[in-house]
Amino acid sequence: MTVSRENSKALYQGIKAAGVRFITALPETWLIYLLQMAEDDPEMCLIEVAKEEEAVGIAAGAYFAGTPNVMLLQNHGFLGAINGIVSLAMLYRVPLCMLIAHRGHMGEPYPWHTQGGIVTEPVLRGLGIPFDYARDPAKIAKQIREAYTFSRSSLSPVALLLTRDLMEGEA
Amino acid sequence: MKRADCIKAIYPEFETCLVVTIMGACAQELYDLGHQENFFYLQHAMGLASSIGLGLALNLPQKRTIVLDGDGSVLMNLGTLATMARYRPANLIQIIFDNGSLLSTGGFVSHTASGITDLAAIAKGAGIPNVAAVSTIYDFMEAAAAAFDRRDLSVIVAKVEATGPDHFGMDLKLPENALRFERFIRENCKKIVENSRP
Numbered sequence A: 001m002t003v004s005r006e007n008s009k010a011l012y013q014g015i016k017a018a019g020v021r022f023i024t025a026l027p028e029t030w031l032i033y034l035l036q037m038a039e040d041d042p043e044m045c046l047i048e049v050a051k052e053e054e055a056v057g058i059a060a061g062a063y064f065a066g067t068p069n070v071m072l073l074q075n076h077g078f079l080g081a082i083n084g085i086v087s088l089a090m091l092y093r094v095p096l097c098m099l100i101a102h103r104g105h106m107g108e109p110y111p112w113h114t115q116g117g118i119v120t121e122p123v124l125r126g127l128g129i130p131f132d133y134a135r136d137p138a139k140i141a142k143q144i145r146e147a148y149t150f151s152r153s154s155l156s157p158v159a160l161l162l163t164r165d166l167m168e169g170e171a
Numbered sequence B: 001m002k003r004a005d006c007i008k009a010i011y012p013e014f015e016t017c018l019v020v021t022i023m024g025a026c027a028q029e030l031y032d033l034g035h036q037e038n039f040f041y042l043q044h045a046m047g048l049a050s051s052i053g054l055g056l057a058l059n060l061p062q063k064r065t066i067v068l069d070g071d072g073s074v075l076m077n078l079g080t081l082a083t084m085a086r087y088r089p090a091n092l093i094q095i096i097f098d099n100g101s102l103l104s105t106g107g108f109v110s111h112t113a114s115g116i117t118d119l120a121a122i123a124k125g126a127g128i129p130n131v132a133a134v135s136t137i138y139d140f141m142e143a144a145a146a147a148f149d150r151r152d153l154s155v156i157v158a159k160v161e162a163t164g165p166d167h168f169g170m171d172l173k174l175p176e177n178a179l180r181f182e183r184f185i186r187e188n189c190k191k192i193v194e195n196s197r198p
């Protein structure tokens, strides 16, 4: 299985259609085409960080500055960013729209991803962060738009979990 | 040199900037000089003041952003120094008040206390193009003036005493600060919409 270029394109078009012009990201295999598209898009500002918690701060700065933005990361990065999410975004009511590659779940062949994959949903629930699974490329644009809208109306972090069904494919 | 004196010395410059400060003593010293709507006090989330400053600076290139940071906070997020250097916003100044102490949480010594860890060297190594290390108020003023004059990313590491205010408290709730800060920017900072790519 490889990363689906077609579905990545649908995802990227969804990000653009939601009005997003600023992305903070930490690279990860499933995000490879998305990051390439962002890099090649003159309308998009892509900031790659050294650690995902930084992206929470940068996203907050972008929000204060009035720039529609999303974070692109994998679930282990989400787990590593939790104090930033709690003690900046949730404490101050700063919206975050997080598109999280959900590694380490059904079908996962790599052992190192599994623990993070297993705890991702319970951690999101424990934190009270609204989330949804994205599985269908036909629905992804609507899901991104709705996640973004909800983060802004609720002034809270919102997560969209990018599943294996969505991210992997034949080409 | 005391941090409070440094902040006081450059406070008049803040009126035209966006200012992000770390928690505790530093936040209080800024607040006590007089709150302004363009100040954001990060009272937790250690390390992220610089990241917030970076996000602001990249998205408001015509507005100068100042980050008032601390050694303990910077040590918790060294990665952002490298991210700052990579994207190099010309309008960002980070002032690291290095008191060799985790002052706001009881004054435990930090890794920089006896000069073992050199934050200016770390900033240079991260690729920050303009780094100044100062330990007198005169040198601080000079480094700050140079940073304000140049249109390039600057970091000032200011060695200060581990002293802070004798009181804590602000008439500003945390989400209130965030909401008002966002509103201030929305109403006062013209946005260059097209192409904010660094």
Ligand SMILES: Cc1ncc(C[n+]2csc(CCOP(=O)(O)OP(=O)(O)O)c2C)c(N)n1
Pocket: A083, B022, B023, B024, B025, B026, B044, B045, B046, B069, B070, B071, B072, B073, B074, B099, B101, B102, B103, B104, B105, B110
């Ligand atoms: C993640 C986390 N760990 C520990 C603390 C406790 N804490 C509060 S203030 C502080 C020290 C801050 O040090 P520095 O950034 O150097 O600023 P100073 O207080 O010395 O001005 C610490 C460790 C915290 N707030 N968050």
